[in-house]
Amino acid sequence: MSWVDFIDAHPYITIFVILLLQLPIIYQTSEKGKYFIKISLFYLSILSAGFPSVLTTIPTYFQCRGAIWAFRTFQFFTFWLDIDVEIRGKDKLECNGQVVIVSNHQSSIDVVGMAKCWPDRCVVMMKNSLKWIPGFNVAAVFSNTIFVNRFNHEKAQEALKFAAKTMSERNLKIWVFPEGTRAAKGMLPFKKGAFNIAIRAGIPVIxxxxxxxxxxxxKEKRYFHDNGQVIAQVLDPISTKGLSIDDAPALADRVRSIMLEVFEKISVEAEEKQKITNEKFHQKTAEASMKKADK
Structure with a gap:
């Protein structure tokens, strides 16, 4: 069979192959095209990581080690993203005992930074809808994930009580996004759930x-450049001793204020690191091009 006959017999396969061959060109020449290709491959990587995570998280379930191996698996599957995360104060997360870890939530690529600083014996709190993702959901269960229905107040409160009980029984830490959803700029107002858990259990917030x-x-401007530079700052634990549930709103506002100040400071530093990294990359590219031309 000639290639002409093959095209006639399999037009859809032919179109798919032609489009596939165009991807490297689009990746190199179009900023938006690169964004869609890269973010699609990222989601595919996370989805693919879900299935081996089922195997890696089985031992951690019985050892009460939380999501440590799930995030190590995610880290392996997303290494190609070329995002450098500088972690400051990671030792504070490796403390013994129970703590509530709160972090800002910008994008699905948060998982890259989380994977690089994820502490042992730590579980994650996430929205209820994620437990329907095949592979990922089973790994989440083995990682002792706490699912919260954000749209049902009673069920959300039950989940918070369950989280506090599970942490106490298994001596676990819990990682929560207090904004509740992604914030494109800065930080959204914090919800009280994470702070209710900390106050109920009498444990610190990190x-x-x-x-x-x-x-x-x-995501809004549709770009995803290489050599991404991120700074992750782990702050000192904030005690909840002597606080009652009525103090949760004030505690949430206080923690947000501290985090927002740090966010603005390290974002300036990360932007400067990005400029320096980009300059070095362009310089190396130019030198490589000149060497090729000389040959």
């Missing part, structure tokens, strides 16, 4: 702040 992704990534 804030983790990730710098802005704007220098290399933006």
């Amino acid at each position: 804030p983790v702040v990730f710098s802005s992704y704007d220098p290399f990534y933006s």
